[in-house]
Amino acid sequence: xxxxxxxxxxxxxxxxxTVLFLIFAALILTSAIMTVTVKNIxxxxxxxxxxxxxxGALYLLMEAEFLGVAQVLIYVGAVSILILFAIxxxxxxxxxxxxxxxxxxxxxxxxxxxxxxxxxxxTVMTHAWQLPPPPPAGQPPAISGAQQIGTAFMxxxxxxxxxxxxxxxxxxxxxxxxxxxxRERRRRVLTLVEQVRLRQRQQQRQQPAPRPExxxxxxxxxxxxxxxx
Amino acid sequence: xxxxxxxxxxxxLPDWLIVLIAYLLVTTIVLFYAVGNFIMMVWAERxxxxxxxxxxxxxxxGPAGLLQPIADAVKMFTKEDIVPRNADRWxxxxxxxxxxxxxxxxxxxxxxxxxWEPVDLNVALLYMVAVSAVSGxxxxxxGWGSNNKxxxxxxxxxxxxxxxxxxxxxxxxxxxxxxxxxxSLLELPYMQAGVPIMGATILCGDPAGCSPLLYSTITSFPGxxxxxxxxxxxxxxxxxxTPVGFLGFLVFFIAALAEGxxxxxxxxxxxxxxxxxYMTEYSGMKFxxxxxxxxxxxxxxxxLAATAFLGGWQGPGVAALANMGGPWVHVAAALSAFYxxxxxxxxxxxxxxxxxxxxxxxVDQLMDFAWKLLLPLALVNIVSASLMVGLTQWTSAQWGGLxxxxxxxxxxxxxxxxxxxxxxxxxxxxxxxxxxxxxxxxEWDEEELIAAS
Numbered sequence: 001x002x003x004x005x006x007x008x009x010x011x012x013x014x015x016x017x018t019v020l021f022l023i024f025a026a027l028i029l030t031s032a033i034m035t036v037t038v039k040n041i042x043x044x045x046x047x048x049x050x051x052x053x054x055x056g057a058l059y060l061l062m063e064a065e066f067l068g069v070a071q072v073l074i075y076v077g078a079v080s081i082l083i084l085f086a087i088x089x090x091x092x093x094x095x096x097x098x099x100x101x102x103x104x105x106x107x108x109x110x111x112x113x114x115x116x117x118x119x120x121x122x123t124v125m126t127h128a129w130q131l132p133p134p135p136p137a138g139q140p141p142a143i144s145g146a147q148q149i150g151t152a153f154m155x156x157x158x159x160x161x162x163x164x165x166x167x168x169x170x171x172x173x174x175x176x177x178x179x180x181x182x183r184e185r186r187r188r189v190l191t192l193v194e195q196v197r198l199r200q201r202q203q204q205r206q207q208p209a210p211r212p213e214x215x216x217x218x219x220x221x222x223x224x225x226x227x228x229x
Numbered sequence: 230x231x232x233x234x235x236x237x238x239x240x241x242l243p244d245w246l247i248v249l250i251a252y253l254l255v256t257t258i259v260l261f262y263a264v265g266n267f268i269m270m271v272w273a274e275r276x277x278x279x280x281x282x283x284x285x286x287x288x289x290x291g292p293a294g295l296l297q298p299i300a301d302a303v304k305m306f307t308k309e310d311i312v313p314r315n316a317d318r319w320x321x322x323x324x325x326x327x328x329x330x331x332x333x334x335x336x337x338x339x340x341x342x343x344x345w346e347p348v349d350l351n352v353a354l355l356y357m358v359a360v361s362a363v364s365g366x367x368x369x370x371x372g373w374g375s376n377n378k379x380x381x382x383x384x385x386x387x388x389x390x391x392x393x394x395x396x397x398x399x400x401x402x403x404x405x406x407x408x409x410x411x412x413s414l415l416e417l418p419y420m421q422a423g424v425p426i427m428g429a430t431i432l433c434g435d436p437a438g439c440s441p442l443l444y445s446t447i448t449s450f451p452g453x454x455x456x457x458x459x460x461x462x463x464x465x466x467x468x469x470x471t472p473v474g475f476l477g478f479l480v481f482f483i484a485a486l487a488e489g490x491x492x493x494x495x496x497x498x499x500x501x502x503x504x505x506x507y508m509t510e511y512s513g514m515k516f517x518x519x520x521x522x523x524x525x526x527x528x529x530x531x532x533l534a535a536t537a538f539l540g541g542w543q544g545p546g547v548a549a550l551a552n553m554g555g556p557w558v559h560v561a562a563a564l565s566a567f568y569x570x571x572x573x574x575x576x577x578x579x580x581x582x583x584x585x586x587x588x589x590x591x592v593d594q595l596m597d598f599a600w601k602l603l604l605p606l607a608l609v610n611i612v613s614a615s616l617m618v619g620l621t622q623w624t625s626a627q628w629g630g631l632x633x634x635x636x637x638x639x640x641x642x643x644x645x646x647x648x649x650x651x652x653x654x655x656x657x658x659x660x661x662x663x664x665x666x667x668x669x670x671x672e673w674d675e676e677e678l679i680a681a682s
Binding site: 016042043046049065066069070072073076077078080081084085088146147 | 245317320350351352355356358359360362363365366369370373381385388392395411412
């Protein structure tokens with residue numbers, strides 16, 4: 001930024017950050033509400049993606065670049081694409097018959113509210129509110145997010161990290177076991193050449209040759225070629 | 230850019246406005262640069278493929294057909310915009326935008342020349358990967374929103390291919406992260422100074438006797454921070470010349486071909502099978518937007534491959550010019566920008582060449598290629614990259630006393646590392662190729678099939 005710094009720079013930046021925060025917060029909330037209210041399930045998934053994007057932008061606003069980029073990579077790039085895939089492979093695409101409120105909606109309201117309260121109440125109670133926030137004391141220490149997170153995973157949080165890794169591996173193996181048919185049951189899709197050869201062999205079988213000996217040799221040669229490929 | 234503007238109109242405007250204008254200007258320049266290249270790429274691709282297929286290609290509009298892309302653009306603008314009656318209007322409209330925007334965002338972090346980087350992000354490599362993954366959402370929206378079975382099939386193919394080839398690409402880029410000790414793209418070209426294979430390890434013995442034309446001060450090292458040294462610098466210490474970088478480059482470039490849907494991997498828009506894939510129901514400017522997105526993606530991926538493995542803007546003469554100081558620094562910057570552009574265009578030419586040479590892969594071949602060949606190679610390469618960093622940078626205390634290389638000169642350590650990684654990589658490549666080429670067992674029994682059918 002050079003040596004010259006106008007007084008507006010810090011102040012304007014703060015206002016700008018507040019305005020951006022409000023915009024992103026509005027985006028996240030709108031998208032989240034739309035996700036649960038729209039009828040069309042594909043639209044719901046797309047609104048969910050935009051909500052994920054907003055969260056990534058909030059991370060960037062907090063200068064947690066690694067977290068922000070990882071949010072986009074994992075949630076937008078992988079999870080939501082998986083959701084879209086799953087939706088497109090299911091039958092009732094429009095979901096017009098599905099009711100959005102079940103008779104037990106009050107349980108669904110109470111449980112998340114209680115869980116959310118369990119998380120937020122201690123935080124709010126124990127947090128020392130300083131309004132307006134005090135000016136930052138000096139330069140904050142340089143943060144290189146990726147390295148700190150990596151070190152933390154390999155040192156302090158080594159056990160949770162390993163447990164999570166094992167869980168993911170187990171889930172992956174489980175998915176393969178479920179999706180993979182048994183080898184002997186699996187019907188291989190034949191290529192065109194194989195289909196033609198198969199049909200030739202069937203025709204040979206169906207018309208028994210008047211003289212048995214040439215027919216037998218023909219079968220043997222075709223078997224030999226089949227073995228080579 | 231900000232500083233230049235500030236010196237010009239510093240008094241007249243408030244500072245935040247100058248910063249904003251500077252950002253807008255840089256954005257405009259980068260986007261124009263990319264779109265200009267896109268126009269040239271379309272022309273070059275048509276001409277080169279025509280040449281390879283013994284045709285003429287577009288040669289009527291302008292000299293050698295150079296104005297053909299402009300004629301095409303005018304045609305695209307004036308075409309009728311058709312939306313199928315049963316299409317999902319909003320999704321159909323937004324899809325090309327969602328496909329193009331992330332691709333354009335990729336251009337923001339590439340160092341286009343010495344000191345010419347729009348944004349210095351310390352997670353730039355991860356950012357490139359993450360943002361390019363977002364365009365998959367756009368393709369999915371196009372496929373679903375068109376309400377057309379070919380479009381949906383094409384989108385499914387495109388996204389499946391994108392997701393599975395992302396893994397070898399990211400694993401290959403991980404070797405760069407290990408070698409560089411960070412994810413910033415800005416640092417990468419500086420680290421690839423020096424001479425081929427040896428890198429910046431041939432040091433100057435006598436500080437007074439070394440010409441600044443041949444030797445330059447290297448401050449940033451791959452791996453760990455060292456004190457600055459005077460090293461022989463021809464601007465050719467590209468990582469592609471080391472075994473680790475070479476294998477990484479091969480894997481990344483092939484995966485980039487698949488991500489950019491270039492020909493051996495163009496099943497998402499295989500026109501002989503599914504019309505044009507997810508673009509089937511698009512016409513006019515919306516189709517052109519997809520087209521631009523695809524070429525700019527190829528451009529950005531070539532730029533990333535060039536920066537990560539081919540030294541970026543690094544080349545002979547850049548460091549020497551920069552060392553002369555004064556106005557020569559700007560000449561060095563221009564020369565470096567030219568080097569990067571030349572590398573991008575060479576990579577793009579290889580892409581066209583592959584398009585002229587290879588038929589399209591089948592979908593099972595596509596998956597086999599990614600999972601059975603590229604991914605194992607990339608994984609072995611990570612081990613080699615770690616060894617490379619360990620052998621060239623670590624002290625014996627870091628090795629835990631197992632290996633002590635403290636007494637060796639930097640060039641000796643580099644040579645040892647290159648030899649060890651070369652042996653590992655060649656052996657692994659030979660082994661993995663041998664496994665893949667082993668004839669398959671016949672999994673199906675002819676007799677049984679006849680009985681079943």
